[in-house]
Amino acid sequence: MRAAFDELYENYHKDLFQFVFYMVKDRQQTEDIIQEVYIKVINAYDTFKGESSEKTWLFSIARHVTIDFFRKQQRKRNRIIDFFDWGENGHFIKDEADLPDEVAVMNEEMRLVYQCLDHCSIDQKSVIILRYIQSFSIQETAETLGWTISKVKTTQHRALKTLKRMLADHDRGEGTNVESR
Amino acid sequence: MLSHDNFNEEKLSKMLSEMPKIQDNQDKDKLYEKISNKINGDDQQDAFRTKQKFPWAIPSIASIAVVILLIVIFQDAFPNRQYSNSDSASEQSTSSSDKALENSDMAPFAAEKNDSFDAGKRDESDGMTENEMSMLTKDIGFSSYIIYDSNPNVSIIPVAAMDENIQYVVPLTLVDNTNPDADPANFYNQLDAFINEEELGVVVFPFGKIAFQLELGENKVLLTIPDGYQMEEGSAIGGMFKQVLATMFTPYGITKAVVDPDNSRNESFGMYGNIDSLPLDKPKNQSFKLYRGTKANQALLIPSLPNQFNTMEEALEDMKQNQPDFLLEATIDSDVDLEIKVKAQGVTISSSSSKVANNQETATMIEAILLTAKSFGYTSVTFDFPVEQVGAYQLNKSIQVPAGPNPIQLH
Numbered sequence: 001m002r003a004a005f006d007e008l009y010e011n012y013h014k015d016l017f018q019f020v021f022y023m024v025k026d027r028q029q030t031e032d033i034i035q036e037v038y039i040k041v042i043n044a045y046d047t048f049k050g051e052s053s054e055k056t057w058l059f060s061i062a063r064h065v066t067i068d069f070f071r072k073q074q075r076k077r078n079r080i081i082d083f084f085d086w087g088e089n090g091h092f093i094k095d096e097a098d099l100p101d102e103v104a105v106m107n108e109e110m111r112l113v114y115q116c117l118d119h120c121s122i123d124q125k126s127v128i129i130l131r132y133i134q135s136f137s138i139q140e141t142a143e144t145l146g147w148t149i150s151k152v153k154t155t156q157h158r159a160l161k162t163l164k165r166m167l168a169d170h171d172r173g174e175g176t177n178v179e180s181r
Numbered sequence: 182m183l184s185h186d187n188f189n190e191e192k193l194s195k196m197l198s199e200m201p202k203i204q205d206n207q208d209k210d211k212l213y214e215k216i217s218n219k220i221n222g223d224d225q226q227d228a229f230r231t232k233q234k235f236p237w238a239i240p241s242i243a244s245i246a247v248v249i250l251l252i253v254i255f256q257d258a259f260p261n262r263q264y265s266n267s268d269s270a271s272e273q274s275t276s277s278s279d280k281a282l283e284n285s286d287m288a289p290f291a292a293e294k295n296d297s298f299d300a301g302k303r304d305e306s307d308g309m310t311e312n313e314m315s316m317l318t319k320d321i322g323f324s325s326y327i328i329y330d331s332n333p334n335v336s337i338i339p340v341a342a343m344d345e346n347i348q349y350v351v352p353l354t355l356v357d358n359t360n361p362d363a364d365p366a367n368f369y370n371q372l373d374a375f376i377n378e379e380e381l382g383v384v385v386f387p388f389g390k391i392a393f394q395l396e397l398g399e400n401k402v403l404l405t406i407p408d409g410y411q412m413e414e415g416s417a418i419g420g421m422f423k424q425v426l427a428t429m430f431t432p433y434g435i436t437k438a439v440v441d442p443d444n445s446r447n448e449s450f451g452m453y454g455n456i457d458s459l460p461l462d463k464p465k466n467q468s469f470k471l472y473r474g475t476k477a478n479q480a481l482l483i484p485s486l487p488n489q490f491n492t493m494e495e496a497l498e499d500m501k502q503n504q505p506d507f508l509l510e511a512t513i514d515s516d517v518d519l520e521i522k523v524k525a526q527g528v529t530i531s532s533s534s535s536k537v538a539n540n541q542e543t544a545t546m547i548e549a550i551l552l553t554a555k556s557f558g559y560t561s562v563t564f565d566f567p568v569e570q571v572g573a574y575q576l577n578k579s580i581q582v583p584a585g586p587n588p589i590q591l592h
Contacts, residue, residue: 005213017205038216040359061359102201113196132197146374160190
């Protein structure tokens with residue numbers, strides 16, 4: 001088990017941590033998810049069929065674990081909203097996670113782009129992180145997400161469009177939600 | 182105020198690629214320790230759970246022994262009556278047995294296990310065990326089109342697509358061996374991410390952003406239909422909507438699809454009229470044939486839905502017919518004569534044809550018959566063939582019907 005962990009850690013840990021972190025934007029939650037990913041991967045290591053690369057296999061598991069995490073978080077949030085009856089704007093209430101040091105030191109435009117990522121769907125966010133932040137090829141991204149190449153391209157295009165719209169809204173002073181974070 | 186007028190795609194892409202690298206500050210050895218503790222902790226918990234089962238397992242075994250003893254005594258005391266029952270059972274027709282078998286439901290997949298189904302499996306004491314079954318998918322030696330729900334660490338999710346002519350529902354089974362407790366809704370809410378249309382030669386139903394929520398306690402699936410979603414009324418695809426939903430959700434015991442009134446503005450199923458609930462009927466009495474899309478890499482076993490057959494004999498006869506116009510291939514050789522005898526839970530299929538041999542065609546026939554038998558409500562099939570083994574199928578034992586057709590390994 002240790003040998004499998006060492007190999008995965010050496011080859012992919014930095015990228016894996018980065019991917020999950022940009023998905024959830026919280027260091028503690030990232031650490032928890034990463035542990036879960038390793039447990040699943042190590043448990044399933046013997047059954048890995050090698051039809052995709054080890055890297056895309058690992059990241060597809062990381063993505064599924066992260067989506068599970070979002071769903072659990074959404075359920076909790078729904079319960080809280082139901083309880084306090086925050087009404088229609090309840091879904092705008094977001095976790096006030098601090099900016100990580102690495103982002104906090106960057107210029108305002110970069111911080112804004114970082115914050116606007118939250119307005120992308122999970123699929124759009126996955127593509128943006130894999131393609132731009134992780135520098136995955138379109139082929140690798142398609143394998144990781146289990147999509148066709150054309151779907152990756154379409155989602156990437158829509159994600160950039162969403163980001164552009166959010167930045168434009170902010171520019172027009174409509175981005176109070178973005179600025180409040 | 183910043184000016185973002187110049188946020189063109191190129192600039193945005195550049196900024197995204199310059200996002201800072203986030204470092205993990207955890208120590209590698211400590212991380213391993215945490216993971217290792219969790220894995221070992223789970224193992225210990227499993228062992229503990231096993232230990233906890235013993236206090237009630239022993240009385241249960243004792244009770245079963247008493248029941249068996251009573252049956253033996255009863256049989257000895259009334260030999261003539263027993264003979265008479267068995268005689269009449271063998272004369273039962275396939276169609277008349279359907280009613281008696283209505284309770285032997287399809288296997289619910291994924292996390293929600295049905296106790297009655299498990300009990301049914303244990304009744305087949307002289308059949309192949311689940312472990313033996315799970316070996317089949319690995320060691321069959323021929324292409325296999327079915328999967329058994331035998332590994333507790335694996336989630337199995339029934340999904341569906343359509344053939345490329347939008348004529349038939351194509352049932353598929355997603356297999357997630359990384360998450361034993363996978364939430365099925367995750368898969369239903371992004372089906373196209375898990376089904377490779379080109380490779381399989383299928384078309385995923387355009388559910389768009391319709392969200393599914395399974396409410397198993399109330400035997401219903403809740404659909405959140407986004408504002409502006411348009412069902413293609415009168416089209417072939419629109420007509421498949423109900424069949425696709427039924428194929429995906431009835432294995433869980435779900436009997437209706439309901440539009441979530443709180444979250445859907447378009448509170449009706451369009452072409453089905455102004456209704457907010459759609460009954461889902463379990464596909465029954467089907468025949469299974471091989472479908473091969475024109476550019477597909479592999480064939481799939483698909484049912485005759487919506488066509489139903491009155492008897493299993495009729496269904497098996499249909500399985501001898503090629504339908505090239507619909508890209509369907511026969512799964513039973515037209516020269517192979519099959520005889521069917523029905524028992525309480527299972528069915529016996531006999532043939533003395535020399536075409537029944539240890540080869541791919543016979544293996545596919547066996548799997549197609551198992552799926553067909555399942556759709557007629559049977560839980561096992563005994564094959565009385567001139568060969569004892571086909572691939573990894575040992576024909577001297579009854580074979581349980583599978584959890585689902587056309588497995589797709591997700592990882």
